[in-house]
Amino acid sequence: MTAALSPIDKAKYIAARRAVEFVEDGMRVGLGTGSTAAWMVRCLGEMVREDGIKITGVATSARTAQLAREVGVPVKTLDEVRWLDLTIDGADEYDADLNLIKGGGGALLHEKIVATASDQMVVIADLSKQVDTLGAFPLPVEVIPFGWQTTKALIEEMLSNVDVLGRSASLRLNGADPFRTDEGNYILDLHLRRIANPAQLSLVLNQIPGVVENGLFLDICDVLVIGNADGTVEVRDINNGTVEHERIDITDRENLFTDSAE
Structure with missing residues (x-):
């Protein structure tokens, strides 16, 4: 099934697949908005259904909340949860210091509130979003x-x-x-x-x-996960100062790719 995806969608999926490895049983997880974040939500739904992991999601938009419920991820409001262990979200642009521009999907206010109410923010992206200096993306x-x-x-x-x-x-x-x-x-x-x-x-x-609010996310991202269409992934941890390169073993599961177009 992954063979039918475009190279960009493969890269997004690879990044999402690696990012959900940060999620542990019992966590309260912020769920980002956008096409890359949607892959992450589907991966979390697969973990809930296939692995029995128990998590609570806090969505950054109505459409993310709807998708989460559709794939089986329980959703609560931020007021109910109060604080999050982890937020996973995409980015429209990122620089070498992991500063971001976000908001292309129109959810920047909720995304920034949720991200700053989290112990850790993991950003998922592909290399096309990398810039030397922020600002190319509006x-x-x-x-x-x-x-x-x-x-x-x-x-x-x-x-x-x-x-x-x-x-x-x-x-x-x-x-x-x-x-x-x-x-x-x-x-x-x-x-x-x-x-x-x-x-x-x-x-x-x-x-x-x-x-x-504005779409500049500065000193908020802790880890950047960059996916590539060939199945490789780069994980940059700004707090530890580490950069790791891995390969993700893709197991095709029919249900993950059903109605996946964004």
């Missing part, structure tokens, strides 16, 4: 709908005073209407091309009235 910023055009203007004015190459912002759409997050907010995508000082940018963005 930076998502969640804003409240009230006065969003004023918020957008304030953001673009602020960008003239920071070290970035691009300074435009666009409202994310869902068809002809504004895209809405699970909290009912809008997302502005900032087309920056290069972010010289992510920490400074994150700080000033969150000081602008109307901004709820």
Whole structure:
């Protein structure tokens, strides 16, 4: 069945398969959002069904919660669980220091809350997401709908005073209407091309009235798992300063790949 997957999907699956090895029986696990995270949720569902592992998932979006329930992963709210042992999520971009841009799927606020309420964050990705400097991927910023055009203007004015190459912002759409997050907010995508000082940018963005949160995940990721289509995987642990290379033995299981298109 894996032979039918595209090279990118194979890489995502390999990363997800390795990342769930961090999950132990009884853990409370944050479940990320996006196509790579969806592979991880399916792998966890397989562990619940096939291995009898008992875990509690906290989803970062309504669609992740739905998928988790469909594959047999019990889901509770963060308020019910309070603190997590581990969060596994994808990334839209990562650099050598494991700083991230997230939010391409529109769940950045919930993802950041869940990640920072965890003892450890494991990020799953493929090599296409690796950059020398963050900013090639548009930076998502969640804003409240009230006065969003004023918020957008304030953001673009602020960008003239920071070290970035691009300074435009666009409202994310869902068809002809504004895209809405699970909290009912809008997302502005900032087309920056290069972010010289992510920490400074994150700080000033969150000081602008109307901004709820931004998609810069700085000093949050503990482990990065990079999957490759050939079955190899690289595990970077920033706390231990280690980089390990492994090969994942893929066992095809029909149910894992059913309805897996994202």
